[in-house]
Amino acid sequence: MNVPIPAFLRSPRRKWLPPEMVKPPVLDAAVLTGPLQRRLALLINPFYPKDPNASFGKHVLTPSLALTSFAATTPDHWDVQYWDENLLKGPPPSAVTPEVVGITVHLTFAKRAFELAAWYRARGSKVVLGGLHVLSCPEECAPHADALAIGDGVQLWPRILADIESGGLKPTYQATYESDYRNDPAPRRSILPRRSFLTTTSLIATRGCHSRCGFCYLATEGLRIPYRMRDPRQVVEEFAAGNEPYAVFIDNNLGSNRAYLRELCEALRPLNKIWSAAVSIDVTDDPVLVRAMALAGCTGVFVGLESLSDANLVEARKKTPETADYARRVRLLHDNGIQVNASFVLGFDHDRKDVFVRTAEWVEANRLECATFHILTPYPKTPLFRQMEMEGRLLHRDWERYDTAHAVFRPKHMTPEELEEGYAWIYQRLFSHASIWRRRPEDWRAVAPYLAMSYLYKRSNRFWHFLIKYDLVHIAWRPLVELTRLRHQSFRRRLAAEDELVFPGANVVAPGV
Secondary structure (H helix, E strand, O other): OOOOOOHHHOOOOOOOOOHHHOOOOOOOOOOOOOOEEEEEEEEEEOOOOOOOOOOHHHHHOOOOHHHHHHHHOOOOOOEEEEEEHHHOOOOOOOOOEEEEEEEEOOHHHHHHHHHHHHHHHOOOOEEEEEOHHHHHOHHHHHHHOOEEEEOOHHHHHHHHHHHHHHOOOOOEEEOOOOOOHHHOOOOOHHHOOHHHOOOOOEEOOEEOOOOOOOOOHHHOOOOOOOOEEOOHHHHHHHHHHOOOOEEEEOOOOOOOOHHHHHHHHHHHHHHOOEEEEEEOHHHHHOHHHHHHHHHOOEEEEEEEEEOOOHHHHHHOOOOOOOHHHHHHHHHHHHHOOOEEEEEEEEOOOOOOOOHHHHHHHHHHHOOOOEEEEEEOOOOOOOHHHHHHHHOOOEOOOOHHHOOOOOOOEOOOOOOHHHHHHHHHHHHHHHOOHHHHHHOOOOOHHHHHHHHHHHHHHHOOHHHHHHHHHOOOHHHHHHHHHHHHHHHHHHHHHHHHHHHHHHOOOOOOOOOOO
């Protein structure tokens, strides 16, 4: 049935969005930089426009690991600096001119990356471009760089710097992701502006994912990332060294190998810290593993549910349980004190105009603490892109709008405008006072922390803008994070006591259980 889109979907409320969250800082061609400083490398994360429908807080939750990982491989006789344009401190510094500038490139901010590259090249710097857009569209990136890094930058960065020193810089460097991940050095977090992030302890224990969903960037043609795991001891040492009470695992799917996740949880548990991670919903196939995660400090998971339609998931090649079982699995996570941030993709071929209301009602009925929404976006050289291109459904190749907040293709059962309007409406609904209250936890002891999180994360973009602009993110959030850690320690003691009553003397996180 083709349901007309309700009137309230067609008129979403305008969101507050200051200009500096939309437009990058000006790169003035007339600005003179200082003298070229040999053996200085500057690593830049370019500006990208912020979505007013989502929380600004997610942009400063934790820094990207890519640049700090490259920094860790920089030879000792080089100086390395970090600049993130999204921290609202203006354009990169110009007191000196770096000998080499490394810029990470994603398709949504490729234009900005190219502007930065041109600005520095005009001043004598060698510019190296890397990242997913370089891998998927090297022919587009090549004219803007002195060198392209295609593939695993941790392997390539030392080679590139050595060639710059010898005067033999090549136009292209390539590496696979086949190396032993355990041999990679720990990220160099000392270059980060710690005050600017909720936590600088972003961790990665595994690389790759057992799924290759047709819409995911991991399905990009030519990108092969075998599943690799680091020793749990390495991960624990990094977590402990960061001196933060909270860490974010940025693995694509921390639960791909359940035996490994059990071992990791056993190693993390003595730290008495808290963490969150992305996992697939099938981690709940093993309730004992979910309990082990909770006892090890997991307070929240990001789960790609993607759709409530099995037909959509089959066509997307998503390996997942049936959607009818999602509610039970979410409840299992909740029963173990683990909050759920579910990701949904809107605009699949089986989605009709009622998908927004149905999804919102399901999120509320199952009391999800948070939900993240994306408009289906065909990234270049993915199976979805090839399908849309073949069917003549791509509207344009304006990469800046391939940000999952805009419809860049023609949906089957609604117009692109209706898809964008529905996307804005579902965020407006779930960020409303009424929806936040409807989704409160059943356990009264968890209601106050949930409400604090919801209002501070979801309804406080003006506050986030202030914190980011004035470098107060870490200062403001550290006490709240510490309170969350202490509360979770108490909760874990109750869980452990329950297990002891049911299984006296048992160790529920022992390998092999």
